[in-house]
Amino acid sequence: MKAETPWETRTDFAVVRRSTVWEILTSEKYFKWTLLIPLLVVLAIFMLYPLLYCAYYSFHQWGMRGEAIYVGAQNYRQLLNDKAFLEALYRTLKVLVICVSCELLIGLGLALLWSRNFPGENVVRGLALFPLLVAPLILSLLWNFMFEYDFGAVNLVLQALGLNKVYWWSPERALYTICFITIWQWFPFATFVLVAGLRSLPKDVFEAARVDGASPWYTFRRLTLPMLSPLIMIIVVLRTMWLIRLFDPLYGTTRGGVQTELLDWIVYRTAFVYFDIGYGSTMAIFSLVLTIAVCAVMFKILMKALGGAH
Amino acid sequence: MELIERGEGEMNGVGNVFFWIITFFVLFVIVAPLAWIYLTAFKAPNDIFATEAKKLIFFQPTTENFHRLFREFPFWDNFLNTVIISVSSTVVVLVIASLAAYSFARWNTGKGHLLFNTISTRMFPGVVAAIPFFVMYRNLGLLDTRFGLTLLHIYFNVSFATFLLYGFFKEIPEELEQAAMIDGYSRADIFRRVVLPLVRPGIAVTAVFCLVWSWNEFLFSFLFTRMAARPVTVLISSFWGSIEVQYGPMAAGAAIAILPTLLVSWFMQRYIIRGLTFGAVKG
Amino acid sequence: MKYRAWVSIGMVAILVLGFACMVLAQEKFGLKDIPEIKNKKAINMIVETGAAWDKVIEYIKQFETATGVKVNIERVASPVVYSKENVELMAGTGYYDVVYVETSWTCEWSDYLWSLEELAAQYDPKGVEGFQEDIQNISPVLLRCGQAYGKQMVLPFYTYHMGMFLRQDVYDDPTEQAAFKAKYGYDLKPPTSYKELYDQAEFFTRKKGDALKGQPLDHDLYGVAMMAGAYQINDEISCWIWGMGGDYATVVKNPDGTIKEFVITGKDKDALKQALTQYKDLLKFAPAGCLTANFDFACAQQGEGFAIIQPHQFASLFTWTADLLKEKVPDGRLGIYPTIGGQPYTGAWSLGVAKASKNPEAAYWLVRYIASYDCQKVLMKEGGQFSARMDLLLDPEFHSAETEYPLGLTCSYLVDIWKAQAPYVDNYWYFNTKAGGKVYEMQMNVLHKPMADASTIDECIRELVDKTIELTSKFDTVPIREE
Incomplete structure (x- = not known):
C-alpha cells in the first residue's frame, strides 16, 4: 500500500501541472500571445533565417564556392552605381504605375456597368473571375505564344482583319506587352472589389442628392468616389505589394530580355544564374527595405481605410 | 443617369445595347485566350504552327497531345503531388492563420506592427530566400519531398491568409464573447465554440485562396523538387527546349491543370468576391 | 587446280570477311561492349525537353535492361538546366550522377566532374586507349569544347555548330549572276568577306513587284535574315569576331601550356567594334522583325522565301529551313557554307559524370553509351538533331x-568545317574560363542593346568589357585585365 502513494501523488501532480500550463496559456493575459505562437514559429524559421543569412552575405563576396570574403559595404556601393539594377528599379516603378492605374480605371468603369442586377449576372461574374485564378506561369507561357510574330493568334487575327502584324516583343513594346498580360490577369480584382463596394453604398444619401438637384457627375465625384476610397486604397496597396514582386509573367516570355528586366528578375538572375550570393543578398536586402518603406506608408493608409469601412 | 452614381437604375434602349456590347467585348477578351489553350491542346503540330487565321478554330482535332503527355511524362504523378501539397498546406495554414488572425483582430496584438511584419514577409524576394532554404533542406534531407514543399507553401501562404481572416474576425461583435464569458466559458472555449462557427464563411474563402495560390505556385516548386515531389506547374513549364517549344503537350497539360481553378472560380464566385475585399465590405 | 584455286579464294574471302567483322566490331563501341556493371545503384540525370531526348530516352531503356541499372531522367526547360544543376552541384547534394553540360560550362564545372580518362582507366577493360579510340570519331572541335585544362570532361550529345545558309537556286541563276556582275564587277558566289556579304545583301533587297530570277515578286525581299533578339545574337557575334581573329578575351598561356592570364586586347575590342558596326549595318537589309528575332523567325523568313542569306545560323536548323522552303517555294534550294572568316560559333549539349555520384561506374557507361554510334544514329534519324560523330555523319x-x-x-x-576549324578552338576564350557560362548569359542582353538603339556601340563595348572583367574576376581564378 505504501508503495502506491507516491505514484498517486505523482499522477495528481502531473494533472495539476498540465492544467496549470494550459491555464497560463489560455489566461486573459497570455491568450493573445498563445494564439500567435504557431505563426511566429513559422515566420521565425522561414523569414528570420534567410533574412539574417542575406544580411550576413551582403557584406561578403561569395559565389557559393570557397571562402566568403568580407568586403564591407562594397556590394552596396556597387549596387547604387549598377546601371542595370537602377534601370530594373525604374522599370518596376513604371510597370507599377501603368498597371495600377489601368486596372483601377478599367475596374471602375466595369464596376459601374456591372453593379446593377442584370440577366446572366452569374455567368458574367463566373467567367470574368477566370484570369485571377489561373496560374500566372501558365498564362505567361500562353501569352508568349499568343503574341508570337508569325504563328501567334493575336497577329493572325490582326492579319485576318486586314491590319498589319505587330512585333509584340520588340524592345520598345515588350514592357507594355508584359503590362498588358498583368492587367489582363488582374483587372477583375479591381472590378469586383469595386462592384462589392458600389452595392454596399447607402441608397438614401443618393436619393437626397437627387432631390437637391445635384448633377450625376457631381454626385459621382462628391459622393461615390469618397465612399469608395477605402476600397480603392485596398486595391492600390495590395497591387503595389504584388507588383513589386512581379516575376512569373517574365518567366515564360522575355526572361528579362528585350529591356524588360524587373526588380525580381535581376535578383533572380544574380542569385540563381550567376550564383553571386553576396551581391544577390545585397539586392535582396535593398529591395526588401525599399518595398517595406513604401508599403509601411501604404499599410497605414490601408488599415485606416479598413477601419473606415467598418 | 444613375449609371455613374452608383451604377444602378433603369437603362434605356441605347444604354442597354451599349451595356451588352461592352460586356461581350470584355468576356471575349477574357475567354478567348483560355479557349485558345483548349483548342491548342487538340491540335496537331502543323496546325499549331499554321499561319492562317482560320486554322485557329477550324482544324482536325487529335488527342495525340494528351496521349503523349500521359505516356511520356509523369503527368498524373505530378498532378497528384500538386493535390497533396496544396491540400495539406492549406489545412495547416488555416489552423495557424485563424489563431493568429483572431489574436490580431480581438486584441490588436503588437499594435499593428506585428500584423504588418507578418505581411511584409511576402515582400522578401523569394529567389534569394531560396538559397539558404536550399542549403537547409539539403542538410535536413527535405529536398524533393512533398513534406518539404508543403512547408514552403505554408510559409508562402500564411501571411496573406492571416490578413484575409483578420477582416472576418474583425466583424464578430465583442459583446457576443463577453456574453459567453459571463456564461463561464474559458477563452479557448469561446474561440472554439463561439467565434469559429461565426467565421466559417471566412475560413471557406481563405481555404479557396490558399488552395489556388498553392496550386499555382511556381518558383519554390521549381527549385525544391526534382522528380518525386514535382508539381504539375513545373512539368508544364518544362516543355521549352533549346530550339523548339512543344506547345501541344504544354497546352494539354495546362488545359487539365487549370480546370480545377476554373471550376473553383465558377462555383465559388460569391465567396471569392467576398474574400477579395478583405473584409472591407460586409457580405 | 581449279578446285584448289576455289578453295584458296574461298579461304581468303572468309579471312577477309572475318577480319572485316572483327575490325567493325572493334570500331563501333556499342551496348554489347559494356562490361558487367557491379554497382547497381540507380542513376539520376537531368535533361531538357524536346524531340532529341524523347527518342533517345526510349533507347536508354535498352541500357537499363542490359546492365540492370535504373536510369531516372528528370526533364526541364532548357533555359533552366544550368540553374537546376548548378545549385545541386554547389550544395553538394550528389543527386545528379550524369551531368548535362553546355560546353561553355565545361571549365566552370570541371571541379565537380570526373575526367572521363580517369574513369576509363578504372572501369574500362580496354583502358584509356579503348576510350580514346572510340572518341576519335567525334568532331575534334567539340571534343576540345568538352575539355577543361586538357582533360576530357564531357562527350557531346548534339551540336549546334553554325553555318551560312543561302538560296543556292538564286545564286545559280544566270540572270541574277549577270545582273550582279554588271553592278558590282565580280562574280556572284557565296560571300567570303564582309564586303561581298554587304554587296549581296544590298543586291537582293528588293521591293514587291521587282523581279527575282526573272519572275516578279509578290512580296518584299530581303538580303539577309538575322537574329538580333536577345537570345542568339552573341552566337552570331562570336562568328564575326572569331572570323576576324579576335575574341571576347585573349587567352595567354605559359610555356608549359597552362593559362597565364586573360587579356582583353585592343585587337579584341577593335574586332568587337567592327563586328557590331557591320552587323548593325547589315540589319538595313533584314526584315524589321529580325531586331527581336530568334532562330525560328530567321529560319522562317528564309523558308518562306522572304530572305536570301542567313549569314550565321545553327546548322542543325538547315533541314527544317530547307523543308519549309520546299513547301513554300517549290523550286527553291538552299546551300550551306562557312560563315565569313570560316570560324563559326560552336558548342554542344554534352554529358559528363559528377564526382559526387553514388555510381560513377554506371554513369560512365551511360555517357559512353549515349555518345555511341547506335544511340547517336537514333538521335539523328528520329530526334532531328546533329551528332558530333563524324563516322555517323559520313554514313552512306x-x-x-x-x-x-x-x-x-x-x-x-559539318565534317569539313570541323576539320578546318579544329586548330583554332583551343584558344577560344569560352572554353578556357570558368566564367564562360556567366559571361555568355550576360552577353545576350548587352550585345542586343546597340541593335535596339538602347545604347551606342561604344557604350555596349564598354559595358561588355567591364562586366566580363567583373564576372571573370569573381568566378575564375585566372587573372583578367584590359589592355
Whole structure:
C-alpha cells in the first residue's frame, strides 16, 4: 500500500501541472500571445533565417564556392552605381504605375456597368473571375505564344482583319506587352472589389442628392468616389505589394530580355544564374527595405481605410 | 443617369445595347485566350504552327497531345503531388492563420506592427530566400519531398491568409464573447465554440485562396523538387527546349491543370468576391 | 587446280570477311561492349525537353535492361538546366550522377566532374586507349569544347555548330549572276568577306513587284535574315569576331601550356567594334522583325522565301529551313557554307559524370553509351538533331540520292568545317574560363542593346568589357585585365 502513494501523488501532480500550463496559456493575459505562437514559429524559421543569412552575405563576396570574403559595404556601393539594377528599379516603378492605374480605371468603369442586377449576372461574374485564378506561369507561357510574330493568334487575327502584324516583343513594346498580360490577369480584382463596394453604398444619401438637384457627375465625384476610397486604397496597396514582386509573367516570355528586366528578375538572375550570393543578398536586402518603406506608408493608409469601412 | 452614381437604375434602349456590347467585348477578351489553350491542346503540330487565321478554330482535332503527355511524362504523378501539397498546406495554414488572425483582430496584438511584419514577409524576394532554404533542406534531407514543399507553401501562404481572416474576425461583435464569458466559458472555449462557427464563411474563402495560390505556385516548386515531389506547374513549364517549344503537350497539360481553378472560380464566385475585399465590405 | 584455286579464294574471302567483322566490331563501341556493371545503384540525370531526348530516352531503356541499372531522367526547360544543376552541384547534394553540360560550362564545372580518362582507366577493360579510340570519331572541335585544362570532361550529345545558309537556286541563276556582275564587277558566289556579304545583301533587297530570277515578286525581299533578339545574337557575334581573329578575351598561356592570364586586347575590342558596326549595318537589309528575332523567325523568313542569306545560323536548323522552303517555294534550294572568316560559333549539349555520384561506374557507361554510334544514329534519324560523330555523319545512309539534300549536305558541311576549324578552338576564350557560362548569359542582353538603339556601340563595348572583367574576376581564378 505504501508503495502506491507516491505514484498517486505523482499522477495528481502531473494533472495539476498540465492544467496549470494550459491555464497560463489560455489566461486573459497570455491568450493573445498563445494564439500567435504557431505563426511566429513559422515566420521565425522561414523569414528570420534567410533574412539574417542575406544580411550576413551582403557584406561578403561569395559565389557559393570557397571562402566568403568580407568586403564591407562594397556590394552596396556597387549596387547604387549598377546601371542595370537602377534601370530594373525604374522599370518596376513604371510597370507599377501603368498597371495600377489601368486596372483601377478599367475596374471602375466595369464596376459601374456591372453593379446593377442584370440577366446572366452569374455567368458574367463566373467567367470574368477566370484570369485571377489561373496560374500566372501558365498564362505567361500562353501569352508568349499568343503574341508570337508569325504563328501567334493575336497577329493572325490582326492579319485576318486586314491590319498589319505587330512585333509584340520588340524592345520598345515588350514592357507594355508584359503590362498588358498583368492587367489582363488582374483587372477583375479591381472590378469586383469595386462592384462589392458600389452595392454596399447607402441608397438614401443618393436619393437626397437627387432631390437637391445635384448633377450625376457631381454626385459621382462628391459622393461615390469618397465612399469608395477605402476600397480603392485596398486595391492600390495590395497591387503595389504584388507588383513589386512581379516575376512569373517574365518567366515564360522575355526572361528579362528585350529591356524588360524587373526588380525580381535581376535578383533572380544574380542569385540563381550567376550564383553571386553576396551581391544577390545585397539586392535582396535593398529591395526588401525599399518595398517595406513604401508599403509601411501604404499599410497605414490601408488599415485606416479598413477601419473606415467598418 | 444613375449609371455613374452608383451604377444602378433603369437603362434605356441605347444604354442597354451599349451595356451588352461592352460586356461581350470584355468576356471575349477574357475567354478567348483560355479557349485558345483548349483548342491548342487538340491540335496537331502543323496546325499549331499554321499561319492562317482560320486554322485557329477550324482544324482536325487529335488527342495525340494528351496521349503523349500521359505516356511520356509523369503527368498524373505530378498532378497528384500538386493535390497533396496544396491540400495539406492549406489545412495547416488555416489552423495557424485563424489563431493568429483572431489574436490580431480581438486584441490588436503588437499594435499593428506585428500584423504588418507578418505581411511584409511576402515582400522578401523569394529567389534569394531560396538559397539558404536550399542549403537547409539539403542538410535536413527535405529536398524533393512533398513534406518539404508543403512547408514552403505554408510559409508562402500564411501571411496573406492571416490578413484575409483578420477582416472576418474583425466583424464578430465583442459583446457576443463577453456574453459567453459571463456564461463561464474559458477563452479557448469561446474561440472554439463561439467565434469559429461565426467565421466559417471566412475560413471557406481563405481555404479557396490558399488552395489556388498553392496550386499555382511556381518558383519554390521549381527549385525544391526534382522528380518525386514535382508539381504539375513545373512539368508544364518544362516543355521549352533549346530550339523548339512543344506547345501541344504544354497546352494539354495546362488545359487539365487549370480546370480545377476554373471550376473553383465558377462555383465559388460569391465567396471569392467576398474574400477579395478583405473584409472591407460586409457580405 | 581449279578446285584448289576455289578453295584458296574461298579461304581468303572468309579471312577477309572475318577480319572485316572483327575490325567493325572493334570500331563501333556499342551496348554489347559494356562490361558487367557491379554497382547497381540507380542513376539520376537531368535533361531538357524536346524531340532529341524523347527518342533517345526510349533507347536508354535498352541500357537499363542490359546492365540492370535504373536510369531516372528528370526533364526541364532548357533555359533552366544550368540553374537546376548548378545549385545541386554547389550544395553538394550528389543527386545528379550524369551531368548535362553546355560546353561553355565545361571549365566552370570541371571541379565537380570526373575526367572521363580517369574513369576509363578504372572501369574500362580496354583502358584509356579503348576510350580514346572510340572518341576519335567525334568532331575534334567539340571534343576540345568538352575539355577543361586538357582533360576530357564531357562527350557531346548534339551540336549546334553554325553555318551560312543561302538560296543556292538564286545564286545559280544566270540572270541574277549577270545582273550582279554588271553592278558590282565580280562574280556572284557565296560571300567570303564582309564586303561581298554587304554587296549581296544590298543586291537582293528588293521591293514587291521587282523581279527575282526573272519572275516578279509578290512580296518584299530581303538580303539577309538575322537574329538580333536577345537570345542568339552573341552566337552570331562570336562568328564575326572569331572570323576576324579576335575574341571576347585573349587567352595567354605559359610555356608549359597552362593559362597565364586573360587579356582583353585592343585587337579584341577593335574586332568587337567592327563586328557590331557591320552587323548593325547589315540589319538595313533584314526584315524589321529580325531586331527581336530568334532562330525560328530567321529560319522562317528564309523558308518562306522572304530572305536570301542567313549569314550565321545553327546548322542543325538547315533541314527544317530547307523543308519549309520546299513547301513554300517549290523550286527553291538552299546551300550551306562557312560563315565569313570560316570560324563559326560552336558548342554542344554534352554529358559528363559528377564526382559526387553514388555510381560513377554506371554513369560512365551511360555517357559512353549515349555518345555511341547506335544511340547517336537514333538521335539523328528520329530526334532531328546533329551528332558530333563524324563516322555517323559520313554514313552512306545519310548520303543517298533521297537524303543528300538537305541532310547529307549539312553532314558534309559539318565534317569539313570541323576539320578546318579544329586548330583554332583551343584558344577560344569560352572554353578556357570558368566564367564562360556567366559571361555568355550576360552577353545576350548587352550585345542586343546597340541593335535596339538602347545604347551606342561604344557604350555596349564598354559595358561588355567591364562586366566580363567583373564576372571573370569573381568566378575564375585566372587573372583578367584590359589592355
